[in-house]
Amino acid sequence: MKVLLLVCDGIGDRPIEELGGKTPLEAAHTPNMDALAAKGECGISDPISPGVRAGSDTSHLAIMGYDPYETYTGRGPLEAAGLGMEVKPGDIAFRCNFATLDENMVLTDRRAGRIADSAPLAEPIDNIKLDGAEVLFKSLSYRGALILRGEGLSDKVSDTDPHVTGEKVHKAHGLDGSPEAEKTARLLNDFTGKVYEVLKDHPYNQERLSKGELPGNMALTRGVGMAPDLEAFSEKTGFDPCCMATTSIIKGFAAMLGMERIDVKPDYKERIGQALEILQEKDFILMNIKEPDEAGHDNEPQRKVAVIEEVDRALEQVLDFVDDNYFILLSDHSTPCGIMDHSGDPTPVIICGPGVRTDHVKIYGERACARGGLNRIRHMDIIPILLNLMNKSKKYGA
């Protein structure tokens, strides 16, 4: 038996007046999702716990059965993994932006003119030597990640990113008074100085200046976290899993859980078809479809409805699959258009497959699913429920 776990990113929403008081999911014409709801068991699921607003990172950790309160240390390690860096437990990792400073180290552009190819600038940074830790750096466009690797480091340090133009690059400082935090802050400040040194007159920046483009002469750090020691998802569950996602954060997340990442096709129908084909070999796919979230962030209810309907059409292929396999449809978190950001509202969930106690819910929607047989669960419950249905759980007791 195989498992397709589909995260429709940010699909949950709130009633919207222009949709006649319906949510985008309720307003959308979704015959396939509704058929899956009818075949499966439905409910609502809180990403973390009722009312808690989750990020994509923490909600995905919870979906995969990892307690975010124990395993989430910050965005840095996930970004680094998402960029293809090998992240080791204990690494101190940061999200970075290539930025433009003037000659007084004052920030003039936080994305270095949205520099597209930053590889020539990443290389000299990656070669920087610090006294007390190894430096690892990688980038994609203006975004990058820094890893400090060594003994006696801490993630209790402040950002060097001032977050607003017109300010000088911030000095990092330790946040808890520990010698480890002080050491890490010192290393980070050394790093900042050396980055400016190697980049300020770098030929690639000279070339950019000559073309009227902003130079990338600084790598600002934020989102620090110490890489956690996560048990691989395959070890934890026995599945041979892979991840199909488009965003670097989910890719990084998958890498940290030891999951193979597969490049996905843009078209949803093709993507689902691709997944069903991969499931001839693998037995577990985590798929993330990002676009509903983006429509929510942009407050475009009609676009969200349209994206949902497009996903729905792709799901026709899954209707037969669930007779002998498991399909779980949920949202990592709600991204209500009216909020233009993630919210802590629960998300609708369907679990289809052999043995489920099919309920009377025949519509995939926030309010329809709230009356389903699963009642109200939490994302952390999803994998235990799945393993139980598949009779793969260990018995606790005798």
Added chain:
Amino acid sequence: MKVLLLVCDGIGDRPIEELGGKTPLEAAHTPNMDALAAKGECGISDPISPGVRAGSDTSHLAIMGYDPYETYTGRGPLEAAGLGMEVKPGDIAFRCNFATLDENMVLTDRRAGRIADSAPLAEPIDNIKLDGAEVLFKSLSYRGALILRGEGLSDKVSDTDPHVTGEKVHKAHGLDGSPEAEKTARLLNDFTGKVYEVLKDHPYNQERLSKGELPGNMALTRGVGMAPDLEAFSEKTGFDPCCMATTSIIKGFAAMLGMERIDVKPDYKERIGQALEILQEKDFILMNIKEPDEAGHDNEPQRKVAVIEEVDRALEQVLDFVDDNYFILLSDHSTPCGIMDHSGDPTPVIICGPGVRTDHVKIYGERACARGGLNRIRHMDIIPILLNLMNKSKKYGA
């Protein structure tokens, strides 16, 4: 006001094709359970948490309000208590089997020919002296329990039971490298040697051999646990409780919670009548009816339906009782026929009695109860909910 808490062991199930897609509970004709559902408040309850498969031991601990993660240490102490042994906090207790070894200490029969009367063999074992701990041993048929009592012992030791014939009795070894575990393993190995010594030529075994029966010349150990220091249920709740059960594990469990155990009548009608009579004196009965679980383990849906209907007929006597008293009907865990073992599916629950917020559920079934007023709770919630309804809870705060 009195309380009858009836655990229909393993009654929860999954949809079964030969029952027309119904569960045995849904397929059974249960007018009395349904009337109780109509009178009470219904819901579904997870033995531990969603998807987690519970044993009978851990699920009953949860039902009685003891957190299994804090109080469950293994099956041994419960088995020992179930055999009527006095188990003290700190005791290291083991489940044992009388077994047959050949002259090379190789296991030839794991149950010593299912020896019926093992008391003559238990006595010399109970008299064994070890250097560093007291030995207590008791048995019923081929099953027994061993207690090692003394200072500096540990339950982090491996089984001596090889679990398969054709293997030698295993040497116990410490599992965590602690001196306590090493000491306990040494004692257990001494025990094994002495058991063989006192039993191999024992007259009772000679007699069995002469009758063509297998000798019981070893007591294999498994299911080790250090007896926890449990607060008595009466202390915890103020009830004067007793337990009506047929299985040794539940009897042992009741003993460890300081509950009086009462021998039950086989006929369910008589048993419920007996309970209502006892409740003239006592104010709390935990009753376990084991047979639905057994039908699930044996994958006999029709038998499960029949057993449920028999329980239902006995419950007619409870219909009036609940006007002035409390009756709780639930399942310790689901035992789906298709799984032939416990599963982590939630179980249906009814709470009847003064003050409950009667809901619209009029059927006792897995899916009907999922729509009830209790929504989805956990077994650990049952006793707090009951104490609250009876206005016996302490206020938390002011």
